[in-house]
Amino acid sequence: xxxxxxxxxxxxxxxxxxxxxxxxxxxxxxxxxxxxxxxxxxxxxxxxxxxxxxxxxxxxxxxxxxxxxxxxxxxxxxxxxxxxxxxxxxxxxxxxxxxxxxxxxxxxxxxxxxxxxxxxxxxxxxxxxxxxxxxxxxxxxxxxxxxxxxxxxxxxxxxx
Amino acid sequence: xxxxxxxxxxxxxxxxxxxxxxxxxxxxxxxxxxxxxxxxxxxxxxxxxxxxxxxxxxxxxxxxxxxxxxxxxxxxxxxxxxxxxxxxxxxxxxxxxxxxxxxxxxxxxxxxxxxxxxxxxxxxxxxxxxxxxxxxxxxxxxxxxxxxxxxxxxxxxxxxxxxxxxxxxxxxxxxxxxxxxxxxxxxxxxxxxxxx
Numbered sequence: 175x176x177x178x179x180x181x182x183x184x185x186x187x188x189x190x191x192x193x194x195x196x197x198x199x200x201x202x203x204x205x206x207x208x209x210x211x212x213x214x215x216x217x218x219x220x221x222x223x224x225x226x227x228x229x230x231x232x233x234x235x236x237x238x239x240x241x242x243x244x245x246x247x248x249x250x251x252x253x254x255x256x257x258x259x260x261x262x263x264x265x266x267x268x269x270x271x272x273x274x275x276x277x278x279x280x281x282x283x284x285x286x287x288x289x290x291x292x293x294x295x296x297x298x299x300x301x302x303x304x305x306x307x308x309x310x311x312x313x314x315x316x317x318x319x320x321x322x323x324x325x326x327x328x329x330x331x332x333x334x
Numbered sequence: 335x336x337x338x339x340x341x342x343x344x345x346x347x348x349x350x351x352x353x354x355x356x357x358x359x360x361x362x363x364x365x366x367x368x369x370x371x372x373x374x375x376x377x378x379x380x381x382x383x384x385x386x387x388x389x390x391x392x393x394x395x396x397x398x399x400x401x402x403x404x405x406x407x408x409x410x411x412x413x414x415x416x417x418x419x420x421x422x423x424x425x426x427x428x429x430x431x432x433x434x435x436x437x438x439x440x441x442x443x444x445x446x447x448x449x450x451x452x453x454x455x456x457x458x459x460x461x462x463x464x465x466x467x468x469x470x471x472x473x474x475x476x477x478x479x480x481x482x483x484x485x486x487x488x489x490x491x492x493x494x495x496x497x498x499x500x501x502x503x504x505x506x507x508x509x510x511x512x513x514x515x516x517x518x519x520x521x522x523x524x525x526x527x528x529x530x
Contacts, residue, residue, distance in 0.1 A: 179336050187339075213409065243422075
């Protein structure tokens, strides 16, 4: 049996998007994105046009997984925060509720202190949203559109 | 763990290529990358050593088309095959939706194949998965090499449950897409059953 699905609905997505949009402004950052621990991009805000967010999401998840592995060896639960400082760009990575990863990319127009402060508040809000989302996903009566997929639907996908 | 986004109408799934060192996992992904239309693929990322051995993982995002109005996206990962990178291998398996076991057909690599397959069972079990319940296919790679074992022999050793299996030469692409399509189909079928 594989792990439970992550599902995103419009209602929760809009709530999440509001938070990441606000975080870009409040922290004076360039880009904010949220990914799940498997590297799937959930939401993004800011100047993402010239950014390969899919690759960034996968690498961030790999990074968090590797750091989590190190934590385990040190008998720590997790390292919840990571910060990488570059010459022009800096990345702040925050694990939220041990479920999703909040990434903030910023330059010297803001400060690490401000980013940290705003991330803390956003994390608390995001945690609440994801907790309610998980409850919704675990509802046994939840409808899935895929129950009606036929073999033909799947085969058609692979017809060249 | 698949990710279903109702808003963007996307299904995202994770497929992991597993197998012993130098069996051709990265070569599978490279071939897929080369032969896929630019609009259907993202950038391929390889975290490799200076000698081009996989250090952490290779990653290739692929879009396969639409199913019932949902775009299907597959994230393909390889693990580092070398024995001493076991801690990294475990991490890549997190949230996996489907597994390809890539075997090296050369007789000299028989033991490495078995060891890697046992390692796959162990590492999946640690995460609470079981290979028996996951979408899973086997690829016998390097069929063009001298000193290879007959497929029947490899099957008896590595595929006792008789899951879908494919002969391949990943360098020239033989069997590469057949393997990918087969595991992707199994993943979508599992999704229909409500798993994944």
